[in-house]
Amino acid sequence: MFTRGVQSNIGMGLGVLIFSVAMGALLAVVFCAVYGRANLSARAVAALTAGGMLVSLWIVPALKYPPNPPAVSLEETIQQRTLLYLLLVVLSAGLFVGSVLLVRRLMPKLGVWNASLAGIADYVVSMAVVFLILPGIHETPSSFPADDLYQFRLYSLGTQVVIWATIGLVFGALAAKVLEDKRASVAA
Known part of the structure; x- marks a missing residue:
């Protein structure tokens, strides 16, 4: 439908913009759920939420199913790869939220530092189990240049x-x- 040139220029920019708006909307929803419960500034909550979403929605799933350049992988595995990747993203996000809730529950007993370490350990161990359960997919042809794959x-x-x-x-x-404007108007 569109030439490769259009896809790699305008299409890529538009795709990144649409993805960013969607993820920004998702961050806004999570921010609204978290802000009132956290004793942090709005900037800190937004930064921590964005960092947590980057880790749980992209970095950790990419460790098991890393991104590949277009048209490199075997076409007959695309549906299986897509479903496994989406399952991993959902599991990663759910386990991340569970670990954050565990931290909140453990903070009164262990303090912030130890509760945070326990939450991180919980997430890492949980994701390790998920990684072991989900099948590996090795569809990239061995003839594909490793440098190109690394760069991508x-x-x-x-x-x-x-x-x-x-x-x-x-x-x-x-x-x-x-x-801050709302706080200032309420205080006045």
Whole structure:
């Protein structure tokens, strides 16, 4: 339908923009659920939420099923790979939320530092079990240049870091402005 040139220029930019807006909306929902419960500033909550979403929605799933360049993988495995990847994203996000809730529950008994370490350990062990249960997929042809694959995966990671950092910082600044204005008007 579109040429490769259009896909790699306008299409890629539009795709990143649409993805970023969708993830920003998801961050807004999570922020609203977390902000009142956390004893942190709006900027800190937005930054921590964006960081947690980057880890749980992209970095950890990419460790098991890393991104590949278009048209490199076997076409007959695309449905299986997509379903397994989406399952892993859902499990990772759910287990991440569970670990955060565990931290909140353990904080009164263990303190912030030890509860945080327990939550991190819980998430790491839980994800290790998930990684062992889910099948590995090795569909990239051995003849594909390893340097190209490495560069693609590195650029994919860089793109996600930029997207999530931008979402977290911009949302945090805007949320802080709105919430500080509300606080000032309530105090007056």
